Amino acid sequence: MKRPLVLLAGLLLLVTACSATPDSPSGDSRWRPRPGVAWQWQLTGRVDTSVDVPVYDIDGFDQSKAVVSALHGKGRKVICYLSTGAWEDWRPDADRFPRSVIGRGNGWEGERWLDIRATDVLEPLMADRLDMCREKGFDAVEPDNMDGYRNRTGFALAAADQLRYNRLIARLAHERGMSVGLKNDLDQIPRLVDDFDFAVNEQCAQYDECGDMEPFVKAGKAVFHVEYELPVSRFCAESRRLKLSSMRKKYELGVWREAC
Template identity: 25%
Template sequence: MPLMYLIPVTMLILSCCSTDTDLEEPRGNERTFPVYNQAYQENYEPDSLALIQASAENAYVLMDPFDEDFLTFGELDAVKSDGNEISAYISIGTGEEWRSDFEEMKPYLSDKQWGEWAGEYYVSRIEAGLTDIMKDRIDRAAELGFDWLEFDNMDWMFNEETRDEYNLVSGETEALAYIEELREYAVSKGIKCMSKNWRRGAENYDGVTFESGSENLNWWYSEDMQAFLDEEKPVIIVHYDEKDREGAYRAYGNYMEIYGEGISFISETRSEKGYIHFNTSP
């Protein structure tokens, strides 16, 4: 997902963090929950199914169900049995060549590969055939029993430079209608919708996930996150590239100083070469 690397004034607050070395683990308020992520990771491996099955309890568990070798129904039931809500990752702004439906998507994609992620191509033409492919994915998620869908790459059509570089044919109006149509379809299947790094056109979504890193803290428009918090919707930060556990503690604590204690948080650290999880049961 391309971060927009905006640098609002509040980023200065995050840069002035404590140098204490004996930090307590931050905890959010009663609206927060543990987050597990089997779908993606920035530098290392995502959470394994074994870890999720052993540790996740009353958590938001993000998974990638659109692979041919995905979990059986029984394995998903086991993940849900501990009070977890499971979320299906879906990229609505790109086609990924490792997906089984990639050949069907090719007529709607840019010919030029996305420079940041090998094997991904931006959606260029938003047409009924593309929407049908995405609805088939949503049907699959509903059939498997997913509680949520996390919509990635929602902002791809809203940057003029991106549209020009990749020769994207459709425009913002079509993208907004497409985002809302997919939300409405998911809701009709009994699935809640998680926006990703974005609020425009996603005001009716049920929650939001933002990604940040040690070098691009709080890059988004603060009012976008605050709007979800004000409505008491789930807000998640997936944070990358902290040196160690204390760095992750510090980042989470600083976010709570800005936005309050209603943010759920998961952080990658270089010391542990994977995610560490917060707000877990004592």
């Protein structure tokens, strides 16, 4: 009778180690997701809490504390999506942004780039948004539009401006006990990997850029990756080799997903 019990105990330990344990060891209580952990990214529609993955990324404004609590009740970690580099005209705090910091459109309806050099204006606004994420119980933040300096924003943004702003957002999240992800901004990964707890990437396979995510994986930090146009047969093998957390989504980022 002893051998089967030992084997069963070993199998249970193996399953526990390989399943929904997205945390990595750290000297503080901040969550740090590991490379390869599965996730769901849903920014539109009613959140489907039944997807069997350890991590959810949902809209910080649209979703309530009750939704976050429901996901926590299922053992999920929950990421708060915010746009920190662009103004969105439908957000409840949109009127608090002065016209002087609102630039050109970023290609999405109702969105315009922000002048990230104006940290005296933007820091208190972003601090309030991060307070909202914390008060709703989110574990982490996905700050979007973090690479304005590479785009036509209407402002003369430099790489140094982007580094300064991205580090500001990371610091504000950390001060509130939440982890924070670097969204895209591939060229600055080597200089920012130590400031962020994970990365979020769109379409690195389509543009042959997934190798740029290696610093995060080497540091033991997850890379949450999506493709929109490529079939999973075109990128999943490489994603598994690179230890990315990859899936295919539709552009509207609803419930549908096709994971590697």
